[in-house]
Amino acid sequence: xxxxxPTPSPDHHPTSPALxxxxPTPxxxxxxxxxxxxxxxxxxxxxxxxxxAEALNIADVTANWVNAEVLQGEIDARIKALADLSHTxxxxxxxxxxxxxxxxxAEGADGENFYxxxxxxxxxxxxxxxxDWRAPVSQPFYRASKKDPMDLKLRRRFGYTxxxxxxxxxxxxxxxxxxxxxxxxxxTEIERPRVGPMRDIVATIQPEQDxxxxxxxxxxxxxxxxxxxxxxxxxxxxxxxxLYAHRERxxxxxxxxxxxxxxxxxxxxxxxxALGELEVKQATxxxxxxxxxxxxxxxxATATVKGDARMAEVLRRAVRSHIARPEEPCVVVRGSRRxxxxxxxxxxxxxxxxxxxxxxxxxxxxxPQRIAHAVLVRMEQAGEAPxxxxxxxxxxxxxxxxxxxxxxxxxDPAKLVLRLLSDxxxxxxxxxxxxxPEEQKTLLWAKPARSVxxxxxSAADAVLIDEARDLVERTHSLGHVVLDEAQDxxxxxxxxxxxxxxxxxxTVLGDIAQGTTPWATDTWEEALAHxxxxxxxxxxxxxxxxxxxxxxxxxxRLLPAIAPDLTEATSIRESAGDFExxxxxxxxxxxxxxxxxxxALRKEGSIGLIAAEARIPTLxxxxxxxxxxxxxxxxxxxAEARLTxxxxxxxxxxxxxxxVLDEPSAIVDGEPDARTGLRRLYVCLTRxxxxxxxxxxxxxxxxxxxxxxxxx
Numbered sequence: 001x002x003x004x005x006p007t008p009s010p011d012h013h014p015t016s017p018a019l020x021x022x023x024p025t026p027x028x029x030x031x032x033x034x035x036x037x038x039x040x041x042x043x044x045x046x047x048x049x050x051x052x053a054e055a056l057n058i059a060d061v062t063a064n065w066v067n068a069e070v071l072q073g074e075i076d077a078r079i080k081a082l083a084d085l086s087h088t089x090x091x092x093x094x095x096x097x098x099x100x101x102x103x104x105x106a107e108g109a110d111g112e113n114f115y116x117x118x119x120x121x122x123x124x125x126x127x128x129x130x131x132d133w134r135a136p137v138s139q140p141f142y143r144a145s146k147k148d149p150m151d152l153k154l155r156r157r158f159g160y161t162x163x164x165x166x167x168x169x170x171x172x173x174x175x176x177x178x179x180x181x182x183x184x185x186x187x188t189e190i191e192r193p194r195v196g197p198m199r200d201i202v203a204t205i206q207p208e209q210d211x212x213x214x215x216x217x218x219x220x221x222x223x224x225x226x227x228x229x230x231x232x233x234x235x236x237x238x239x240x241x242x243l244y245a246h247r248e249r250x251x252x253x254x255x256x257x258x259x260x261x262x263x264x265x266x267x268x269x270x271x272x273x274a275l276g277e278l279e280v281k282q283a284t285x286x287x288x289x290x291x292x293x294x295x296x297x298x299x300x301a302t303a304t305v306k307g308d309a310r311m312a313e314v315l316r317r318a319v320r321s322h323i324a325r326p327e328e329p330c331v332v333v334r335g336s337r338r339x340x341x342x343x344x345x346x347x348x349x350x351x352x353x354x355x356x357x358x359x360x361x362x363x364x365x366x367x368p369q370r371i372a373h374a375v376l377v378r379m380e381q382a383g384e385a386p387x388x389x390x391x392x393x394x395x396x397x398x399x400x401x402x403x404x405x406x407x408x409x410x411x412d413p414a415k416l417v418l419r420l421l422s423d424x425x426x427x428x429x430x431x432x433x434x435x436x437p438e439e440q441k442t443l444l445w446a447k448p449a450r451s452v453x454x455x456x457x458s459a460a461d462a463v464l465i466d467e468a469r470d471l472v473e474r475t476h477s478l479g480h481v482v483l484d485e486a487q488d489x490x491x492x493x494x495x496x497x498x499x500x501x502x503x504x505x506x507t508v509l510g511d512i513a514q515g516t517t518p519w520a521t522d523t524w525e526e527a528l529a530h531x532x533x534x535x536x537x538x539x540x541x542x543x544x545x546x547x548x549x550x551x552x553x554x555x556x557r558l559l560p561a562i563a564p565d566l567t568e569a570t571s572i573r574e575s576a577g578d579f580e581x582x583x584x585x586x587x588x589x590x591x592x593x594x595x596x597x598x599x600a601l602r603k604e605g606s607i608g609l610i611a612a613e614a615r616i617p618t619l620x621x622x623x624x625x626x627x628x629x630x631x632x633x634x635x636x637x638x639a640e641a642r643l644t645x646x647x648x649x650x651x652x653x654x655x656x657x658x659x660v661l662d663e664p665s666a667i668v669d670g671e672p673d674a675r676t677g678l679r680r681l682y683v684c685l686t687r688x689x690x691x692x693x694x695x696x697x698x699x700x701x702x703x704x705x706x707x708x709x710x711x712x
Contacts, residue, residue, distance in 0.1 A: 035094075035158065036165050038115065042090050042129045046121050050082035081119070081276045087163040088274055091117030091130045092203035093141050096154035098174065116141045118202060119276040133202050134244040142210040149173035157203070202237065202275065204545070206230075212507075212539055213238045217246050217480065220501075220536035222508040222524050226569030227555070227686030228546030231509045232653060235482045236268065238507050240275040242480055253479030253504060257282045258497060260485040263634030264653040285493050286459055288500065289466035292414055296456030300518045300672050305439050306460035307490025307519045309530055312467055317430040318416055319360050319471045322409050326350060330403040332375050332394055337382075339375045349374065350407055361473040364408045368395040371403060413468035414452045417461060422448035463492045466499075475499040485653055486510035486527065490519040494530035506533055513563035514652060516680045518672060544571040546655060550579045551692045555685035557703045562679045578658070578691030586697040589663060590622050596660040596693040597628070597643060603691075605657025606637045610646045610684045612666035619662065620645055652683050659688035665698040678703070 058071050084090070093116040114131045116138045121130040131138050140150035152173045159167035205213065212234050215221050221238075225231030239257065243250055257272075257280060259265045265282045272280050286294070298306065305311070326346035332339045349370045353363040372394035379386045394400060420427050422445055431440050449455035457465075469475070481501040483489075487510035489497070497506075508531065512522065521527040528536045544552055549571040556568045584592040593609065600607040609630070611619055623630045623645065630645040631637060633654060637644065646654065648667045661684055668677030678701060685692065699705070 032165075032168060035168055038129070039090060039165050041123075042115070042117075042121050043084055045123050045129050046082060046084050046090065048124065049121065050079060050084075053079045053082060077278060080278055085163075085274065088118065089158065089160045089163065089165070089203070090121065091115040092158050092160075093117075094154075094156040094158075095138070095141055095152055096156070098151050098153045114138070118274065132244065134241045139210070139214070142205050143207045144173055145207075146173060205234075205237065206543070206545070208539075208541065208543070209234045209237075213241050215537075217242050217249075217505055220506040220508070220528075220531075220533040222486075222528055222533075222536050222538045223510075223541060224524060224538060224566075225509065225511055225541040226544060226552075226566070227511065227514070227683075228544035228552065228571065228655075229541035229569065230545055231511070231541055232268065232484055233271070234541075235484055235507050235509045236271045237275070239280055239480065239482055240272060240277050243277050243280070246479075250479040251279075253477070255280050255480045255482075256478050256500060257482045258288070258484065259284060260488060260652060261650065263632070263650055264485070266634035267654055285489065285496060286462065289462040289496055291465050291469065292452065292455070292457045292462055294457050294459050294462055296458045296461075298458045298460055302442050303458070303460045304490075304519050305435070305442050306458075306464060307492045309491035309495070310434050311464060311492055312495060314420070314427075314431045314434055315416075315464065315468050316471055318420055318426070319411055319468060320354070321430060322360075322411055323350065323354065324407045324409075326403070326407050328403075328406075330371055330399055332397050332399050334394070334397075339378050341371060341374045341378075345374060346371065346403065346407065353408075359474055360411060360471055364404065364410070367404050367408050368400050371395070371400050372397075411468075411472055412452075413465050413472060416468050417464045418449060418452055418455055420464075421445050421461070460490070460492070463490070463496055466496050467492060470499050475502070477501055477503040479504040480506070482507045482509065483531075484509045485514075486521075487512055487515040488517045488520050488652075489527070490517070491530040494527055495532070498530070498532035502532060506531065506536070508533075508536065513559060513566055514679060514683045516649075516652070516671070516676055516683065518676065520676075520679075540567065542567045542569050544569050546689050547571055547686050548579065548688065548690065548692075551688055552686065554579070554704070555682055558678050558682045558685075558701075561703055562675060562682060578693070580692075581694045581696070581700075584695065584697055589695065589697045590618055592695045593619060593660055593662045594622055594626055594628070596695055597623075600658035600660060600691070600693070601628075601642065603658060605642070605690060607643045607658045607660065608646050608651070608654065608656030608687055609643060609660045609662065610648055610651050610687065611662035612670045613647050613649060614670060615662055615666055616645065616647050646687075648680055648684050651687055655687055655689055657689045658691045659684075659693070661685065661692065661694045663696050663698060664694060664700055664704070665696065668701060 053075060056075055058068050058075070095114045095116060097112055097114070114137055115129065116133055117130040118133060119130070120128065120132040120135075122128050133141070140152050141155060144150040144152045144155060155171045155173060157169045157171075158165055159169070209230055212221060212223060215238070223231045223234060225234075236257065239255055243255065257265075257268075259268065259282065261284060265284065269282060272278070326343045329343050330341045330346060332341075349367070353366060353370070356363070358366075369391065372391045375394050376386045376391050379390070420430065421443060424440075424444055427440055427443065435443075455461075466475075478500055481497065481504065483497055483506060486494075486508045508524070508528065510524075512520075512524070515521060524538050525534075528534055528538075547555075547569075552569050552571050559566060559568060582592055582596065593611075597607060597609055609619060609623075620630065623643075628643060629641045630643050631641055633644060633646050633650045635644065644656065648670065664681050664684075667681050667684060668674065671677035671680050681701065685694075694700075
């Protein structure tokens with residue numbers, strides 16, 4: 001792919017795919033100017049669409065205030081979705097179709113040109129000016145190739161600067177004289193400096209990514225993605241696609257994006273709105289299970305046992321242990337008659353409900369109706385003709401209520417977990433044959449709490465309470481859930497997420513090599529089984545678009561030690577990127593880290609200074625003393641503040657143009673074991689987009705001891 005100057009080179013010819021950014025002249029029509037004119041006309045049409053929505057008068061179409069409120073909410077959402085984001089390109093590509101009737105993707109598109117963008121835009125007559133990237137007619141923009149042009153004669157990409165169309169690039173898919181070339185605009189877009197939160201990749205989606213994005217809603221998908229392969233963006237674009245293709249269905253059932261922490265969610269929160277999707281909720285796993293206030297922490301061994309899938313059976317036993325054997329008959333008095341249901345018949349009713357293995361609360365609600373039915377049978381045998389109203393009245397009878405309370409009492413999930421963690425005898429009874437005595441001892445609190453409110457609950461305890469709640473009453477299921485950084489979840493956390501999509505589908509995103517918790521999963525098959533989606537397809541993305549070649553190759557030296565079964569990632573980045581390793585004396589470590597940051601700040605883009613937790617206070621103080629403003633992870637960068645100080649434990653999922661990595665050995669040593677430490681280091685090494693500088697005084701891990709070419 002050749003980037004031309006305003007004056008064409010002598011070897012230029014019309015069929016050659018080239019990057020064009022000519023300046024229009026008053027005397028001759030210019031293709032770039034025509035595209036700019038179409039952009040201006042499309043923006044005007046979008047403003048007209050928004051004005052039409054703002055002009056709607058709900059008083060003309062609603063009969064009552066309830067309908068008016070609902071309609072007004074929909075209109076407000078429509079107006080917001082039609083906003084024209086000045087720095088976001090309205091369209092990024094154009095497809096010129098051949099005349100080829102009978103091909104589904106080109107049906108009705110014979111010889112026509114379509115502009116592909118983030119949302120649909122039409123003119124005053126309803127004719128499309130921009131086609132939504134999710135529409136079937138847009139699919140060839142991502143998948144067409146020389147081998148399979150998909151009825152395209154030309155694919156055009158557009159280049160933008162600050163929202164202004166400045167260049168275009170053509171690819172003639174049916175011209176045998178034109179060889180397949182790497183798109184310069186595609187490379188430029190991928191390598192564009194990161195300033196602010198994560199942006200969408202709708203203009204750069206690759207064929208293998210597009211297949212995942214457009215996978216049907218009926219099945220779940222798991223994406224194993226190496227660093228920089230765009231798995232997070234693929235998951236978010238998949239949500240946008242599903243909302244486009246199944247809007248009514250998902251509007252009823254809901255969608256949810258689950259991330260590892262608040263910093264990560266803040267970083268990705270602008271992607272879906274840029275695609276016109278404003279109603280997708282975002283949460284962490286801790287948010288999902290926030291039934292109690294978390295004020296405590298667990299040792300790694302304790303948290304591992306609490307997160308083990310075996311705890312689900314311990315909790316099931318504990319809940320059902322409240323069911324008692326009926327010892328007394330139930331005697332219902334109505335008027336002058338007494339109706340007696342003997343204890344043995346009550347026991348049969350209770351056993352039937354137990355055998356059905358329905359949720360504890362549902363069975364408890366069914367029990368009074370079952371007892372009432374037994375009473376009605378006796379009434380009918382005595383010659384009476386009771387109806388449903390009589391049965392409901394009997395079910396509410398004080399004697400029936402007393403029987404239900406005695407044999408199937410209410411269960412408070414938080415109190416149940418509190419008892420398990422405080423009462424050794426109760427825990428032993430419920431965990432017998434499931435947990436070892438040592439594991440049971442690990443679970444017990446040294447000092448039992450007096451009440452649910454006074455207990456210092458941990459994050460793992462909250463997950464146990466969520467499991468107990470679901471045993472009592474079914475958790476509401478959504479239509480689709482995206483779970484990112486899934487490799488770090490415990491089996492019990494997978495179960496908590498799985499309950500939120502038990503009747504829907506899921507997109508699971510992660511990288512086994514980046515698992516940094518003691519309970520991190522080793523295989524996706526195991527994780528998907530805990531999630532309740534054992535049949536989900538597992539797709540692997542190994543082609544990187546973000547991390548420079550030398551950097552990903554250097555980080556991949558750790559793979560044999562942390563994830564030997566994974567395929568090493570490659571990178572399509574043409575530039576090798578800036579990569580340097582600086583060995584310094586221990587007394588100069590902090591100064592060397594700041595010097596590396598100063599070097600990075602001379603370049604364009606964001607900078608992340610990543611360090612072990614123990615080093616953060618020292619580095620923050622040094623930055624303040626030097627007068628350098630530093631941000632917290634997830635905070636939006638700006639021209640005045642481009643440096644973020646990132647604890648290694650929060651680096652996952654984030655990316656920066658340039659990364660300064662402080663003392664790798666401290667990052668490894670900050671984890672409970674060497675394997676987890678190396679995985680944490682792998683995460684930190686793979687955060688840069690354009691350059692990486694490693695500053696260290698202590699020896700590097702043995703896997704990284706061979707310095708790269710040109711490293712200091």
